[in-house]
Amino acid sequence: MLTQTTSRVLEPSDLDAALAVLDRDPVANAFVTARVQVAGLDPWRLGGEMWGWYEDGMLTSLCYAGANLVPICAGPRAVRAFADRARRAGRRCSSIVGPAESTAALWRLLEPHWGPARDIRAHQPLMVTDRMPDGIAPDPYVRRVRKDELETIMPACVAMFTEEVGVSPLAGDGGLLYQARVAELVGSGRAFARLDDQGRVMFKAEIGAATARACQIQGVWVAPEYRGQGLAAPGMAAVLRYALTDVAPVASLYVNDYNTPARRTYQRVGFQEIGAFMSVLF
Structure with a gap:
């Protein structure tokens, strides 16, 4: 002691x-x-x-x-x-x-x-919800990514990471650690996506962390050619249904304060701001 x-x-x-x-x-x-x-x-x-x-x-x-x-x-x-x-x-x-x-x-x-630092994000609202939204039906086409679809989801994950963080996750070790992390999420049933008729990712998100008391949604991304078509809110509602039903009683996420469209989408789905994170990126 x-x-x-x-x-x-x-x-x-x-x-x-x-x-x-x-x-x-x-x-x-x-x-x-x-x-x-x-x-x-x-x-x-x-x-x-x-x-x-x-x-x-x-x-x-x-x-x-x-x-x-x-x-x-x-x-x-x-x-x-x-x-x-x-x-x-x-x-x-x-x-x-x-x-x-x-x-x-x-x-x-x-x-x-x-x-x-390479970038400083001083205020990233931390948002939570413990219930499904009113008035937004979950997208029925959003589903768990299968293990044999890792090569399908990986380009979308890389695109999201690069867009969000500003550097590619494939740099350094060639992406071995990042690919292993995505494979872990897919294998555990915590990666979700909607695919178009050509098998390309339209919307995706993951439950990146999960405990018995709370889980954290991350990696929310809509393919550029499908943005502005109303996919994000129903897609998030679908992921939230999986999260609250199968994972934990509370779902959370944090978002850059300047990402107004994302913050508006999360609010529509019922997430409420309870605090803030900060990220310093090197």
């Missing part, structure tokens, strides 16, 4: 305490919670370290340090401790992402050492 305010890398034996911290905000923490529930705290399985901040011997804050740097339930002192550890370790992540207030504070401390 630690008896002072300090930070350290958590070990597998710290799992229950870490899950208790994550459970304080099951919606905002869904991404990290889902990874921890599957992989535990072993860095090799988790894909990164989990840092913990202790006050009076109690674990009160976390920071996931993997492909993303994610502060969790982190107040000012915890943020400073995590920034010090991140600065000493050097930048290994491709982004810093998390609740806007703590992420902004973390970036202020790291920017002199890690900056400049």
Whole structure:
């Protein structure tokens, strides 16, 4: 038992305490919670370290340090401790992402050492719903992507990622990690799409993180030639039906504040803003 305010890398034996911290905000923490529930705290399985901040011997804050740097339930002192550890370790992540207030504070401390960032998205509304929308029928043609359709869905996933993030997910390792992630979502039944008569993707989305309490929808995309035809809201309603029926009682997502059409679509489907994320992209 630690008896002072300090930070350290958590070990597998710290799992229950870490899950208790994550459970304080099951919606905002869904991404990290889902990874921890599957992989535990072993860095090799988790894909990164989990840092913990202790006050009076109690674990009160976390920071996931993997492909993303994610502060969790982190107040000012915890943020400073995590920034010090991140600065000493050097930048290994491709982004810093998390609740806007703590992420902004973390970036202020790291920017002199890690900056400049490629892009900063300072306000990304976090939206949730726990019910199906009134007046918008789910698109009956949106369905789960089959395992033998991975090659069909992959170009749409790459296009969405490149459009959203500004770089191709195929860079670096040739896309091996990204393709493995898409294959994982397809294999677990959490990738959804509507195809046209030629077998091309018209609309797609995935449930990227899932716990017993909340899930997170991501990768929402309409093919450019089908935009403006009213596919997005019924498509989202279809994905939401799968999410609420088969996955978790609450569905969430976060969106760039400047993406007015997407925000309007999510509001039509019943999502309500409850907070904000921030992303710093390298």
